[in-house]
Amino acid sequence: MKRYITRRDFLRNAGIGTVGLALGPALLKDVFAQKPERRTLRILQWSHFVPRYDRWFDPYAKRWGEEHNVDVIVDHIGLADLRSTFASEVAAGKGHDIIEFIAPPSDFEPSVLDLKDVNQEAQKKFGKQVPFATRSSYNPNTKKFYGFCHGWTIDPGDYRKSLWEKVGKPEGPVTWEDLLTYGTRIKKELGVQMGIGMSQELDSNMAGRALLWSFDTAIQDENENVILDNKKTVEAVKFMAELYKNTLTPEVFGWTAASNNQLLIAGRASYILNSISAYRSAQKDVPEVAKDVFFTPALKGPRGKAWACEHVIYVSVIPKFASKNADLAKQFLLDLCANYDRAMWESALYGSPSFFSTPVPSGDRGYPQVKGAKTLRDLHNAWFSEDPFALPGERKDKLLPLRDAEKWSTNVGHPGPANPAEGEIFSTFVIPNMLAKVAQEKQSAEESVKQAEEECKKIFEKWRAQGLVGKKK
Amino acid sequence: MKERYLLERENILAPLLLFPVVIYVILLVGFPFVMAFVYSFSNVTVGNPDYKIVGIRNFIDIIGDKVFQKSLGNTFIFTFVSISIVLILSHILAEVLIREFRGKWLVRFLILMPWTAPIALGTIGYLWFLDSVFSPIDWILRSFGLLGSPDALLGPMSNMYWLGRPGLAMVSVILVHVWRLLPLGTVILIAGMNSIPREILEAAQVDGAGYFRRLFNITLPLLFPVIGVTVLFAALFTFTDMTVVWVLTMGGPPPHSTQVLASLAFLKGIQGGDLAQGAAISLFFFPVLAGVAAIVLGLVKKAVVT
Structure with missing residues (x-):
């Protein structure tokens, strides 16, 4: 047996090794190329x-x-x-x-x-x-x-039919004015409030926008000009203050994303503005309440327009x-x-x-x-x-009023696009704050709207300078 | 004597041991601070890391902003009231806990619990306590006839709506924060009290000094450096904290009743997308906290009893 390496062995092995090293990656690449990288x-x-x-x-x-x-x-x-x-x-x-x-x-x-x-x-x-x-x-x-x-x-309205029946409105509210008229009676006569948030959270933002649009006003117009400070906004803000005084409680200023579900499930809301998720939760947790929950499409404003925010x-x-x-x-x-x-x-x-x-x-x-x-x-x-998720013994046609919801639903930024300025106004809760200040009697509707418009204008100018919001027209 | 090894030399060993800390501070404190400083003079947004320098425009905008002014005021109220309550309560607790009694370990454990629990988790617990429908506090108040009837002391409404009424919301936020900070204050003060020589207090007692005489003439002056450190820590934690506010109220109820600078910086910078303004707001912490630290440490240095 050879115990030592000859010069010839060394050269041969070194040569094989060198060739192997040179060709190795190429050969391996070919092998792996057949299987695409996951x-x-x-x-x-x-x-x-x-x-x-x-x-x-x-x-x-x-x-x-x-x-x-x-x-x-x-x-x-x-x-x-x-x-x-x-x-x-x-x-x-x-x-x-x-x-x-x-x-x-x-x-x-x-x-x-x-x-x-x-x-x-x-x-x-x-x-x-x-x-x-x-x-x-x-x-x-x-x-x-x-x-x-x-x-x-x-984002429909969810109402408790039994309560609305007792005040003579079994089909629920059709207009914002109905909310005030019948909601007031339900709170006074039956002791049950409504739940429409005016807080620094998502649902309050939706509710505030739905109110403004249904009162024929908005933060911006189609061309992305701020138009908030006008008589119709003041009218909407005054209406909300009235609604608060007669149908809501201070809990709406501490509203959270869970409040709708919570209040509905607790049986302490005659009307909320929420998706059907609150109702689905009630179906699971308190079927007797869920069976009493019915839906309304966007409510009509004083001039007949009805919009809801998605x-x-x-x-x-x-x-x-x-x-x-x-x-x-x-x-x-x-x-x-x-x-x-x-x-x-x-x-x-x-x-x-x-x-x-x-x-x-x-x-x-x-x-x-x-x-x-x-x-x-x-x-x-x-x-x-015919709701396939209806509980046994529950009416199956409850979702019918929501069938054509895309006709009365719209986007944040309506009637314009959902630009970053609208996004910042949404995320910093300018609209719920504008409404709440008047409901809390901290400011007049005119002052609150004016202040909100100033905030909105600043935000719009900033994003306009970034080139993401259209030029003033 | 000359050291044999390099690591035995103080001028080498000391910087070497400090090096990791310096790197840590530069990376985790210095770098974000410089970034915040640069961002505050720019027009950077969350969605666009490319930016232009816009001078002091952000500072002018936020100083004129009513929400900022309100948040600044809230921050001072939140900090001042929280620290005052923490100081008083932690002193009382420390007085109790330096004495021997049965079950002392359990009391100590319970008092330290809030400090060991994650702050967000503890605060979520308080969300339930202060809930507008299911609050157990309201339930107790109703049970005692203090709430929910026409002649009730706290009003005819079925609930207090702790987080829906501006004044009560601020009280709630402060109390939860006090609950959070109390263990820290108590532990620091216990350490301070234990370091006061018993002979001094005993001698004063023998000389006829009552409890309050001893408290104001001996204990508090000797504790001053420790109280200074407690105030400094509590101020730092409170001024920069947004967890309690964010979890309980998100700065509400409207109009920004419990908004503090830290939550406003997050609201504007991250939620609103205007990172530059968020950075400018957060920079307001720096002079205030640097000033507080300088004053407190200066006073503590003067007051150190040698």
């Missing part, structure tokens, strides 16, 4: 108000990943943390590939990709988008789709730092739209589609088949005519 798609979204939606969505996303040879990771966080989390991701330059907001994230426009192609593709495949969904994802000044809006949530609007963005995965992210969003029948069903009708003409996929969809339903519109009409 990518990861990261999604960030809120923990849904209806938990069964998340229980459906997460496995759906995973399955989609398997079909596309992608690992899909879905992270859920509280809705209040969405903005701050994404802000830190923008600052760090890395993070999730899709971020689903529940309010228009228009101020993030410079940091996200233009989703014009997805929006166009979706319109081609699924038909026309509801107009306020477009206004919540498109900046007409920069001509950029900063987001893709796949769905939204109806309760939640799902706008997904793809950050610029995720451009490597943009193709996957876009495909995921389009496929989600194609499967929106499941999203509607799994959210127990909390979520409505932005594209009503989307065809209903064939086969077993995980819900009882609806005869003749070819599009989401058909499904929506059928389910809202």
Whole structure:
């Protein structure tokens, strides 16, 4: 046996080694090139108000990943943390590939990709988008789709029929004036208040805007000029103060996102402005209260106009730092739209589609088949005519008044787009504060409106200087 | 004697041991501070990290802003009242806890609990206590006939609406913050009291000095440096805290009744998207807290008994 290495052995082995080292990476590259690299798609979204939606969505996303040879990771966080989390991701330059907001994230426009192609593709495949969904994802000044809006949530009025029956209005309020007239009687005669928030939180923002729009006024006009300080706003603010004095309690100044559910479930609200999630919670926790809850569409103002703010609007963005995965992210969003029948069903009708003409996929969809339903519109009409989630012995036609909700629902920023100035006014609660100060008798309606307009103008000017809000016209 | 090894030399060992701390302070305090300083003179937003320098425009805007003025006032009220209550209560607790009694360990444990529990979690507990529908405090008040009937002392309404009425909301926020800070104040004061030589107090007692004489002429003067440190810590924690306010009221009830500078900076900078204004608001902490620290530490230095 050789115990030593000859010069020849050394040269031979060294030569083989050198060739191996030189060719190795090339050979390995060829081997691995046959198997494409598996990518990861990261999604960030809120923990849904209806938990069964998340229980459906997460496995759906995973399955989609398997079909596309992608690992899909879905992270859920509280809705209040969405903005701050994404802000830190923008600052760090890395993070999730899709971020689903529940309010228009228009101020993030410079940091996200233009989703014009997805929006166009979706319109081609699924038909026309509801107009306020477009206004919540498109900046007409920069001509950029900063987001893709796949769905939204109806924000109706929920009333306790038994209470309204006792004061002679069994079908519930139709106008804001009805709220005052009959709500006052219900509080005085039956001792039950209403629950319309005037606090620094989401639902109060919605309620305040619905009131303004139904009183024919708004923060901005179609061309993004601030028009808040006018007689109709003063009229609306005075009305709200009157409504507070006669039908509400100080709890509305400490209103939180949970207050609607809480008050309704406690049986201590004759009327609330909320999505159907409060009713769904009541169905689970206090069926006898739920059976007594009925719905009204947007209430009419003094001149007959009726608007409600969408309760939640799902706008997904793809950050610029995720451009490597943009193709996957876009495909995921389009496929989600194609499967929106499941999203509607799994959210127990909390979520409505932005594209009503989307065809209903064939086969077993995980819900009882609806005869003749070819599009989401058909499904929506059928389910809202006969609520499949109604409790045994409960009336099934309660959701009927909400069937054409997209006609009386609109976006934050109405009648203009949901620009960043409207977003900041929304996030800093200018409107609930304007209403509350008068209700608390701390300021006159005229002064409060004037002060709110000044705040709004400053905010608008700032974002105008950033080029994200249209020039004054 | 000359040291054999380099690490035995004080001029090398000391900087070496301090080095990690210096790096830590630079990275976690210095860097964000410089960023906040730069941002406050810019037009940066959360959605657009590219920015232009706009001079002192943000400062002019926020100083003229009524919400900022109100928040500044609230911050001082929140800080001053909280610290005053903490000082009084922690002194009482410390007086009790330096004495021997049965179950002292349990009392100490209970008092320290708020400090060990995550602040957000504890505050969420208080959300229930102060709830507008299910508040157990209201339930007790109603049970004693103090609330919910036409002739009740606290009014005919069924609930107090702690977080819906501006005055009560501020009281609630302050009390929860006091609950949070009390253990810190108590522990510091217990340490201070234990360091006072018993002979001095005993001698004063023998000479006929009563409790209050001893308190004001011996205990408090000797405790002054410790009280100074307590005030400094409490001021720092209170002035920069937004957790209690944010969890309980989000700065409400309207109009910004419990908004403090820290929550306003978050509201404007992150929620509202105007990072530059948020940074400008947060920079207001710096001169105030630096001033408080300088004054307190100066007084403490003068008062140190050698």
